[in-house]
Amino acid sequence: MISSNDFRTGVTIVLDESVWRVVEFLHVKPGKGSAFVRTKLKNAKTGNVVERTFRAGETVPQAILEKSEMQHTYKDGEEYVFMDMETYEEGRLSAAEIGDRVKYLKEEMKVNVVRWGTQILEVELPNSVTLEVIETDPGVKGDTATGGTKPAIVETGAQVMVPLFIAKGERIRIDTRTDTYQGRE
Template sequence: MISSNDFRTGTSIVMDGAVWKVVEFLHVKPGKGSAFVRTKLKSVQTGNVVEKTFRAGETVPQANIEKSVMQHTYKDGDQYVFMDMETFEEVSIAPDTLGDKAKFIKEEMEVSVVTWDGTILDVELPTSVVLEIVETDPGVKGDTATGGTKPAILETGAQVMVPLFIAQGERIKVDTRDGSYLGRDNA
């Protein structure tokens, strides 16, 4: 249990059988009446944001969220199979849990899997990944870095916009948060 006086940004609580993360909080002490804590909470499962007011000192259950490093080993049908790097246990994760992140996951990639009471809430990818371009229009002489962009399909099936000078077979860095091109891979 955690007191509403101890709320901080990022604190996870259990409310109505779901996990909520404190996005904003404000401790209000009016001249007349008792103090209260006004919060903005974000659902970890759905992403919905609600505003809720707690009495000062009110206790709520704290969510014990665990993060574990796992490696994507293979894809079984439409399920993504991850292996815990410490216990070597395998866990299958449905594509709807991954959402848009699924298009950036490749084999042997290490990710952080967020769980609560044995339920997988989220999969956190690295901020950038290096992927190979498997299909794009060929570059034409005279294409410059300041020119336009063209679509490219990556080894995972994701489509990103790349500069005109990028060719098929090149390895590029992609931002996993918004799917944007970051640059060529220098490795």
């Protein structure tokens, strides 16, 4: 159990059978009445954000999350097979469990899997990945870095907007958090 007075950004709590992460908090002590804590909570599984007010000193269950480093080894049908880097045990995750970041997942990539009990909450990819462009419109003489952008499909099947000068076969760095082009490798 954790007191609402101990809320900090990043603390995880259990409400309504779900795990919520504290995004913002504000201790309010009005001149009249009792103190309270106004929070903004983000659901760890769905990403929904809600605002909730707690009485000062109110206790709620704290969610203890377990993070383990795993390496993606191969894809078996609709499931992705991962190897735990400490125990060398295999685990399988579906695309739904991994979420929308599955579009950047490639073999031999190390990820962090965040669990609450037996429930998988999140698969954290590296902040940036280097992938090869397999399909894009050809570059034309005069294309510059400050010009426009065009769509490109990378080796994992994801589509990213890249500068006009990027050609098929080039390796580019992509920010997995914002789905944006960062540069060439």
